[in-house]
Amino acid sequence: MTAAVRAVGKTEAMPPGWTFPLSLERYDQRGELTDAECRALRELGPKALRRNRARGIPRRTATHWTALARLVEPLDTARAGLHHGDDTRFRRAGAHAAAIILQNCVDTSRSYWAWTTEDWAQLCGSSAEAFVAARELPTETTVRPFLLALAYLLGGFDDFQLLGTFNRLHLARFVFGAGIVEESMRQASAVLDQWGYRGAASGKHRLRGVFSQALLINRSPRLEDLDTAAFERLRAHPATGDHHGEMLYALQRAVAALGHCDPPVRTGHHAPGIEGTATAWAGWVEPWHDTSTLTPRVRAAVRTIMAKAGRWLVAEHPEITEPGQWTRQTCAAWVAAVDRMNVGDYVQRRDHLHARAGTPISPRTKAHNLMATRTFFRDCQEWEWIGRRFDPARALAVPRSVSALIGTNPRVIADEVWAKLLWAGLNLDQDHLPGNSADTYYPMELIRAITLTWLFSGLRSDELSRLRVGCVRWQHNGQSIAADSPDVLAEDAVCLLDVPVHKTGTAFTKPVDPLLGQAIEAWQALRPPQPTTLDRKTSEQVDMLFAVRAQPVAKNYINRTIIPALCAKAGVPSSDVRGNITSHRARSTIATQLYNAKEPMTLFELQAWLGHRTPTATQHYAKISPNTLSKAYTEAGYFARNVRTIEVLLDRDAVTSGAAAAGQPWQHYDLGHGWCSYSFFEQCQHRMACARCDFYTPKDSSKAQLLEASGNLQRMLASIPLTDDERAAVDDGHTAVTALLDRLADVPTPAGPTPRELGTPATVTLLPIVQVRPGKP
Structure with a gap:
């Protein structure tokens, strides 16, 4: 117990020897x-x-x-x-x-x-x-x-559930007396107030009604009489409805802290019994569920799938009632049945299927069904419950046609949407929370800390909810410092976040934005003292960071409350083309942005920051963003490398007068060092190494000067595709040009003779490389 709880126990004690005010045994009860x-x-x-x-x-x-x-x-x-x-x-x-x-x-x-x-x-x-x-x-x-x-x-x-709504506190005061009831309630409320149950001593709090009813049903106003057996009777009593369960749980924790009973134990919802299978099959599945060391959620999923397999056996192979009767052929038949299975086939309940019933199950669901079956048979064989008649890893493997349809898909949130969510998280207040309640269940400092942790840490929801008190540390140049150290500027300090044991590895430390560290320390300064909580992964009693009212924040609080509030404040929908915005999508988005930053993290650095065991898992998140890919594609110059744009002069007078039809040149291609009037210039093999043919006009000649001075010319651009040799001449320079000239020495020019027959040295000037202009012919 904490010091405050021990102090509560030293307060004014109850009147000793309190007894029930009425003895019925002495009356005639005919x-x-x-x-x-x-x-x-x-x-x-x-x-x-x-x-x-x-x-x-x-x-x-x-x-x-x-x-x-x-x-x-x-x-x-x-x-x-x-x-x-x-x-x-x-x-x-x-x-x-x-x-x-x-x-x-x-x-x-x-x-x-x-x-x-x-x-x-x-x-x-x-x-x-x-x-x-x-x-x-x-x-x-x-x-x-x-x-x-x-x-x-x-x-x-005491069947108060039959009386509707009435003042149970008033009745308890009537029966026991106001003083003794208030003293018991004060002791319990002091413990709950310490844990963060704001207003527990107020008449508006539900605790007063639940507490009064507990005293009445237990027929004693003394906290000492609320022992473990009394709480068990209270939970079984018909007057204790579902809406009283949480407060009764809190009350028992307070009474346990005062030393009068054992702490409560949360019990999950018991799965219904397996129906529709052979009795012997259910008799194998249930012991496996009770023996397996997998997490409760995974065990429950495997149990459900194996119950489905049992119903399939009843329909298709009624002679098989036990796992030991399965053969390689049975496995093949089950794999085929899973591959053809629809939603709703061989299930125990169908009321939750709605419109999905009858649609084919997804490839990932098929893989999960087969994985559960492999796990079940592997354990049965390893525990020597059945003989080894087949290898589950091979006989129940996922077919290649199914596995090919399954791929990792980190659903990254668009940059503009993520930027709005960041802005909303940095400016979140109570008015933007669901209900706009001024008295939220959690303190606003806790909500801000959770929000910024989700936006900046890249943690899984389970890791986030299991962070511990003191998980933030500050360093400067490798030396530990205080967060408010006057010797180090805030922007120069490095904030380190200690992440607990997680899904794929042990605890590790990662650097995070100082804003996150400041928000966590602001919550730690106001966090009420809490009893230690059992860490379900490490089985340790630890001080959970995000805990209030003696309870850690639920893992689904981010999906249920934080994300809808941020989306509403940012004015963005809570879903996009990739599905709903969930807590894990922040991890994908942050990892992708770090990988595509101006100074990006390497794959191994990103692996360490995310806490992955192998780089293979990190590769699923290290996706190149479309912006980065577009920039790289543009810089590669694919189109410009294969197509060059040159200027063309059109003589409109030659076209309109009909001289072009008589053979007069009307189209002139700018070669940089001269003009070519060959109409099929793009098909000429000598265009990169122009010979002195009849279609060529040097720019330093009088004819070229008269051509450029003509006022009837229309200038335009033409895209010329390049061959491999021509592209090499443009990209590689003189060596490639020489090789091109040697190859074309005996190729006829548009005028007829070859360069060798012309007897003129093949002078070459490379075409100017003009930037491609999209949309221009």
Whole structure:
């Protein structure tokens, strides 16, 4: 126990020797009414009963009241033991309650000693309004609490679920006294307040009603009497509904911290029994489930799949009822059945399938079914429950046609959407949380710390929820420093986050953004002292960082609350083309951004930061982003490498006058050192090493100068595809040009003769490389 809890235990103790205020053993509890009792009740009637009972203790000399002494005396004693003020209104309400009980004895022809729970519930009414409406004489609502108290004391009535909504704290004060009830509640509330149950001492908190009902059902106001067995009875009691379970759990933790009972143990929902299979098959599956060391979730999944296999056996192979009867042929038939299986086949419940029923199961589901079957048979063989008739790894392997359809798909969130979520997380406040409640279940500092941890740490949800107190450390130049060290600027400090044992490896440390460290330390400064919690992976009692009210934050809190709030604040949908935005998608997004940064992490650095056991797992996350890939593609110059753009001059006069049809050149290609008027220039093999043919006009000639000075020319660009030799000439320079000239020495030019026949040295000037202009011809 913590020091604060021990201090609570030293407060004012309960009055010693408290006992129940009414001893019923000394009364005559016969269920039948005597003739004298019946006659007295009938002759008095409802009005006389109310009038005389309102005076307090009746005159014992009256004939009618003397006949009713067996019934009246316990009522008077019970009324006298109730704790209420001296106001006349209270005395009158108590007398009316006693009169109602006596009148009901006439109506039922039985004494109240013989009444059942239903009789008392009907008399008290299902609500205060129903109680008043059922009375023939005018009755105030203040009478009902007295009637409930008398039913509790005389009839042992505690089936409060039959009475609707009523003030259980008021009833507990009536029966036990306000002082002793408040002292018990104060001790429990002090422990819960310390753990972060804000407002536990306030009348608005549900704890007061649950606590009062627990005292009433246990028939004692003392915390010492709420032992482990008492809490077991409380949980089994019909008045303890599902909505009381969480508060009853918290109450038991507080009473256990004070040393009066054992701590509560959370029990998961028990899976329903296996139906639809052979009895012998279920008799094998259940022992495997109880023996396997896999996690409860995985064991439950394998149990479900093997129950499905048992139903398949009943339908297709009824002669096989035990795992030891499976052969290689049975495995092949099961693999084929899984490959053709639809949603809803061989299941025990179908109410949750809806529109999915009848659709083929996904390839990943097929693989999971076969993996579960392999696990089951492998364990049965390893434990020597059955003989080794086949190898599960081979006989129940996933078919290649199925495995080829399965691939890793880290669903990265788009950069613009992720940027908006980051902004929303940095500016999150209470107004953006679901319900816009000013009094959220978790403190706002805890919510901010969880949000920034999700946005900046790249942790799995299980790792995040299991972070421990003190998981943030600060360093500068390899030396540990305090977060608020005046010698180191905030931007120069390195924040290190200690990650606990996780899915694939042991604990490790990673650097994170200082904003994350500051948010965690802000929460640690305000975090209420909490009892240690069992780490389900390491079986250690540890101080969970994200814990309040003696409970760690649930793993699904991020998906259920944080992400919807961030999406609403950022104005982005909670899903995209890749599915819903979930907690694990942040891990994929951060890893991808680190891998595609301007100064990216290497694969091995990213592996260490993510905590992966092997680089293979990291490769699933290290995806090249479309922006990075586009930039690399553009810089590679694929189109520009294969196509060059040159300038072309069109002589419009030659075209319009008809001279072009007579053979006059009208199209001139700019070769840099001259012009080529060959119409099929793109097909000419000499265009990169132009010979002095009739179609060529040097730029330094008078003809070329007249051509450029003409005002009827239209300039345009033309894309010319390059052959391999021409591309080498452009890219590699003089050596490739020389080789190209030698190869073309005997190739005819557009004018007819070859370069060798022209007898003119083949002078070469490379075409200018002009940037490709998309959309231009």
